[in-house]
Amino acid sequence: MRSGILGGQYGAVSIHLMDIRCMDENRLAIEVSVDELNMLPGGLREALEALDDWEFSTRMGVEPVQVEELAGALRAARDNS
Numbered sequence: 384m385r386s387g388i389l390g391g392q393y394g395a396v397s398i399h400l401m402d403i404r405c406m407d408e409n410r411l412a413i414e415v416s417v418d419e420l421n422m423l424p425g426g427l428r429e430a431l432e433a434l435d436d437w438e439f440s441t442r443m444g445v446e447p448v449q450v451e452e453l454a455g456a457l458r459a460a461r462d463n464s
Contacts, residue, residue: 420461427454 402414415423427450430443439447 417461417464420457420464424454424457424461427457 401416401419404412406412431439431447431450431454434442436447443450
């Protein structure tokens with residue numbers, strides 16, 4: 384099992400620990416702080432707003448609806464933390 388830890392400082396938000404573990408060839412387990420979790424839905428929203436529908440799947444590798452579903456799941460996780 385491979386893992387990596389990312390850390391640093393992003394503006395006023397402290398990035399304490401992001402632990403990424405490879406579970407198998409198709410799955411990762413990612414442990415993030417609440418501050419890090421708060422950043423993710425916003426970044427996904429920015430990608431949805433910045434890219435036109437016709438180019439989204441080419442540049443992102445997934446359909447916009449998949450990103451919307453992921454952003455919703457991340458918001459729900461944040462709201463329940």
